[in-house]
Amino acid sequence: MTNLSDNRPLTAAETDALRARQRERNKVMALILGFLVILFFAISIVKIGAKPPHSPAEGAEQAEHS
């Protein structure tokens, strides 16, 4: 973190450094968000395909009651 306490405008080099830092952060953020999209899609597919967790096996309930 560079705190500019004086009132002078940024030099060209400083502006470039700032922009480069921001670009780099944005790229990493894009990668993370893209990864999360894929992850949540995969989780959704798995959840849709999965059987409900505590449902008895087919026919098991009837057998217990009869």
Place this chain on the structure above:
Amino acid sequence: MTTANPQALIMPADWRDFFALTKPGVMRLVIFTAVCGMLAAPGTINPVLAFTAILCIAVGAGGAAALNQWWEADLDAVMKRTAKRPIPSGRMDRTSARDFGFALSGISVMTMGLAIGWLAAGILAFSIFYYAYLYTVWLKPRTPQNIVIGGGAGAFPPLIGWIAVTGHITLMPVLLFLIIFMWTPPHFWALALFVQIDYSKAGIPMMPVVAGERSTRWQILAYAAALLPLSMAPWFIGGTGWIYGIAAFVLSGMFLWLSIKVGLRTSTPGDGMKPEKRLFAYSIAYLFILFAMLVADRFATIYGLQA
């Protein structure tokens, strides 16, 4: 942005510093023990969900680490070991660390809840609260037993990994929790014995600073002695087979032997603290191998290699 006021422009922190804030070094042991807890648990879990659970545990631990460094920035600044962390070295402002920590914690708990279940998510949330608040804010500056309590934070990953698979708490995951809980004090005090100057400077009541070296050495020995039967307990209750049981006996026996050497010793200035450094190095290998053996034992049982 052509008329930007330079005073308002602050160089944003590098993403690498945010990554460093999650303590990637500690993460290795967190991920490893969580994976082991998951693999050793009875039952199966979809690989995508398994990956998600491990990711949530790791990200939650990273969030807790960021919150810890947000809170302790001024303490970190006066200790040589921690002075180069992003906040004390001035590469990041405290607010960013705080927001980052809360964001990671929140996202990891919500994802765990939605993808795995709310019991695992609840325990994950509690473990973050335990480390970032109970340990960091409340107990660490107050009691020399801080490491004993802080060890609890590191003991959660295998417990959460196990519960992500089974969906409920049984004695086995609690035993795994207790093993890491008992392991942490001798592991950390061995380190504290050879870096103690740092902690006294920061005013943190570490055991060697407060109670003296003699007492610390005795306590290392006491915890190592308790760890031997405790690490074998999963075998005694029938949760594992003899492969793990024998491995735990040998590994913990070695741990106790190295602790005896540290516990009964009196250090003299300039002796290099060799036994303490050896115990510290061994303690890390110990936990890795012990948990690997837990998984090996489980797979040996699945494939019928042991009765």
